[in-house]
Each structure stands twice: as C-alpha cells, then as structure tokens.
Amino acid sequence: MTGESDELGARLKVYEGQPAAVSGMGKDPVNLPMIRHWCEAMGDTNPAYEGPEAIAPPTMLQAWTMGGLSGHVGRTGAYDELLTLLDEAGCTSIVATDCEQEYLKPLRPGDRVAFDTVIESVSERKTTKLGTGYFVTTRTDVRVGDDLVGTHRFRVLKYAPSRKRPAKKARRPRPVVNRDNAGFWEGVAEGRLLVQRCADCGTLRHPWLPGCNACGSLDWDTVESSGEGTVYSYVVMHHPPFPAFDPPYAVGLIELAEGVRMVSNVVGVPYDKVRIGLPVRVEFRRHEDEDGALTLPVFRVVDVLDGEA
Structure with missing residues (x-):
C-alpha cells in the first residue's frame, strides 16, 4: 500500500463492469408482515403502507434483495475475487460509506423481485483517517417482471487500517448547526x-x-x-x-x-x-x-x- 505506483489499482479496475450477481431472486415476495415490521422500527405511520391497497416503503428496496446468511443463487465470483485481492494487499478492513437509491415504481405485496448487480466502479487509491484503500461501488437494478422498479448503489471502503496513534486526545466532532436547527x-x-x-x-x-x-x-x-x-x-x-x-x-x-x-x-x-x-x-x-x-x-x-x- 506504499509507493508512487498503484499496480493494485490497475488490477482492480479490470473488475469494473463485471457482474456481481446475475438473475438474483428475492427470497420472499413483497409482504405485509415485513412492511409492518419495517414501519414499526422506523416509526412510520404513513397510511399508504397499510390495508388492501398497501405499497411497500420505497426505502425497503434493498430489503427485498438481501440474501441473509445463506446468500443468493446467481452470485458470481467477480466481487469475491476483487475483495480477495484487496485482502491479500493488506486491505483487510471494510466499512460501508454510503448508498444511493432511485425509485421508479412502487412495490406491492405479492411482487417477486429479481435483480442484477454489477461492480460499477473502483476508485483510485485513497488515504483516509481510517487507513489507505479503495472505494468499491456496486449497482443493483431491481425488477418485477420486465419492469425496472428501482436502482440501489452501495459503496464500501476496503482499507488497510492506519497504525498511527494520535499524539493527543482528538477533539470531539461538532454538530452541524444551521438555520433550521x-x-x-x-x-x-x-x-x-x-x-x-x-x-x-x-x-x-x-x-x-x-x-x-x-x-x-x-x-x-x-x-x-x-x-x-x-x-x-x-x-x-x-x-x-x-x-x-x-x-x-x-x-x-x-x-x-x-x-x-x-x-x-x-x-x-x-x-x-x-x-x-x-x-x-x-x-x-x-x-x-x-x-x-x-x-x-x-x-x-x-x-x-x-x-x-
């Protein structure tokens, strides 16, 4: 992870555009019990999520594609290979940094979701307070039948932890104060x-x-x-x-x-x-x-x- 050249970065770039999951299927159809649990956890009382005409909260998009501990049929080896390369280079830690979602059509109870995931981008080598590594972004397109209902982008930082110790106690971060709060x-x-x-x-x-x-x-x-x-x-x-x-x-x-x-x-x-x-x-x-x-x-x-x- 040291030096001017970034041979590892060049090897990682090869994975851009490669599939991480092909024709994956949600393990369960969109269903009212999961919607109810989600709304209770979030404190969301929107009436659109209840009753015979209920829709699923848009932010549940990723929940319907999650594979749990047993994973998904359709997962390819490309994403695992990329992570293995990073592990071998000392980037053994990982942290989720952000996600972006786009909602095109509402999901309703009974819908069966299918999805494809691609490795959208791998950043250049970056040095952060956590350590030095690479940001990896995947894009998941979620469909019901032939209709694209949403897109989920998920970004992680795979990094080698910094071994530097602060010389003095770090200053506590300040809240963001604006005219609204x-x-x-x-x-x-x-x-x-x-x-x-x-x-x-x-x-x-x-x-x-x-x-x-x-x-x-x-x-x-x-x-x-x-x-x-x-x-x-x-x-x-x-x-x-x-x-x-x-x-x-x-x-x-x-x-x-x-x-x-x-x-x-x-x-x-x-x-x-x-x-x-x-x-x-x-x-x-x-x-x-x-x-x-x-x-x-x-x-x-x-x-x-x-x-x-």
Whole structure:
C-alpha cells in the first residue's frame, strides 16, 4: 500500500463492469408482515403502507434483495475475487460509506423481485483517517417482471487500517448547526431540551425541520421537554473506533414523554445492560477542548438494573 505506483489499482479496475450477481431472486415476495415490521422500527405511520391497497416503503428496496446468511443463487465470483485481492494487499478492513437509491415504481405485496448487480466502479487509491484503500461501488437494478422498479448503489471502503496513534486526545466532532436547527442547540447550551411544535396543527417534531411533516405549515414554536423518556431501541458501538470516543458504548433511540424520538448516548449503566424500555432522563454534559466548550444531551438510566450503577 506504499509507493508512487498503484499496480493494485490497475488490477482492480479490470473488475469494473463485471457482474456481481446475475438473475438474483428475492427470497420472499413483497409482504405485509415485513412492511409492518419495517414501519414499526422506523416509526412510520404513513397510511399508504397499510390495508388492501398497501405499497411497500420505497426505502425497503434493498430489503427485498438481501440474501441473509445463506446468500443468493446467481452470485458470481467477480466481487469475491476483487475483495480477495484487496485482502491479500493488506486491505483487510471494510466499512460501508454510503448508498444511493432511485425509485421508479412502487412495490406491492405479492411482487417477486429479481435483480442484477454489477461492480460499477473502483476508485483510485485513497488515504483516509481510517487507513489507505479503495472505494468499491456496486449497482443493483431491481425488477418485477420486465419492469425496472428501482436502482440501489452501495459503496464500501476496503482499507488497510492506519497504525498511527494520535499524539493527543482528538477533539470531539461538532454538530452541524444551521438555520433550521440552531434553536435546538441554543436550548441545549442553556440546559433545556426544546421540541419543535407546529403552530397550525400542534404536531411535535424532532429532528428540527423547516416545515411540518403533518400539515406542511412553515410556522412553528417550541415546547420544553421534561427530559423524561424510555429507550425505544439501541445499538452498541464497537467499530470503527474513533479517537474522541471510547468504545464500546450504547447509542439509543429515545422516545421522549412528549412522543418524539431522538438519538443520543445512554449512560448510567454498563453498555451491555442497556435494554429496550429502560426509563431515562436527559442530562447535559459539557466538553472542553481546543475548539472551546460543547454541551451535548445524553440520557441517564433512572432505574438501575440488578443493583448495578
């Protein structure tokens, strides 16, 4: 992975345009139970996803093509060969970087999806904070019968982990503050958890948006949350490590007493004791570094499990 020439990059470029899956078939037809599970997990109550005329949420496009642990019939060896070349060159780590989806037609319960996947592009060698490697993009065209219903592009970085150690504690990344959410962060700095409220229909919303997702009104005010809530869902972060953080740690989707949900750290119990349904209360933590002071809301468990603090 060192030196000026990039012989590996030239070998990888050969795989551009090669198929990664041909005539793959979704393991299950589009179905209402999966749609229901998805909507419950996302908190999406759109009526278009219910009843006899239901359609599938467009963002489920990839879900209908996933092969699970046993994989798919139709998978070719080209993608595995490309990844093996990268492994042999020391690019043994992988992280998903982004995906792009295009929706052309709605999917409905009973539809059987077929798909073809191609290795669309392999980048030149790139050096990132994680390490040096290559971005690999695949494109999956999803069809029902002869109709193209959507396209899914998925990009990963396959890299050799950097062995450099930071000389000093890394600075904590700052939230992106813009004109739409500045009021929220101003409230946090004052130790207040503010929730946007539509001035027309009264619907509460988070994250902060310029308009109401219920009625479309652009007028709004705020209410101050009590800070009480429960863990609606959570993940435990192990990888990738980031110098400003100390994994493993729990990140929760918190349902506030007012009914909206927000993402933040869950503290007060060990990461492996976090559970769905735990009662929590907001706590404002102040961080100091070279960039100045930063206050962030986290959620502390208010009832300790099994006597552990």
